[in-house]
Amino acid sequence: MVQIVGYRGCNKDDGSEFYLLELQGGIEMVISKTTGQFYATAKKAVITSTFDEVTCKALIGTQMKGSIVKQEVAPYEYVIKETGEEIILTHRWVYTPDEAPNVEKLFQTNVDAFSPNGVNQ
Numbered sequence: 001m002v003q004i005v006g007y008r009g010c011n012k013d014d015g016s017e018f019y020l021l022e023l024q025g026g027i028e029m030v031i032s033k034t035t036g037q038f039y040a041t042a043k044k045a046v047i048t049s050t051f052d053e054v055t056c057k058a059l060i061g062t063q064m065k066g067s068i069v070k071q072e073v074a075p076y077e078y079v080i081k082e083t084g085e086e087i088i089l090t091h092r093w094v095y096t097p098d099e100a101p102n103v104e105k106l107f108q109t110n111v112d113a114f115s116p117n118g119v120n121q
Contacts, residue, residue: 001026001066001067002095003023004023004059004061004063005022005023006021006022007020007060008046009056019056021047021049021050021051023044025067026042027041027042028040033052065097066097067095070091071092071111073090074106075090076089
């Protein structure tokens with residue numbers, strides 16, 4: 001399960017506004033590379049929406065089936081806000097529903113729906 005924990009407004013190139021929903025997964029315990037101690041964290045991701053600000057605000061706290069998973073992407077620069085350090089990342093975190101549709105199956109032709117063109121069965 002993931003939970004909507006916030007939202008933020010963005011502007012398109014044409015100046016119109018849209019909103020992103022900020023999602024957060026469940027708590028995870030991770031071992032620190034520097035101290036060797038456990039700490040609690042949660043994966044976060046954002047998704048676009050067609051909702052207005054009032055609706056986005058009302059959705060905070062809503063839980064949705066799914067998870068936040070790591071997706072490999074082309075390398076990009078990222079600045080760590082706390083330290084100002086610039087690093088190169090090759091992944092991002094994305095939301096995926098538990099029951100993601102199988103795209104290949106959605107577009108697969110049902111051959112039984114077609115006439116056998118006079119072939120006896």
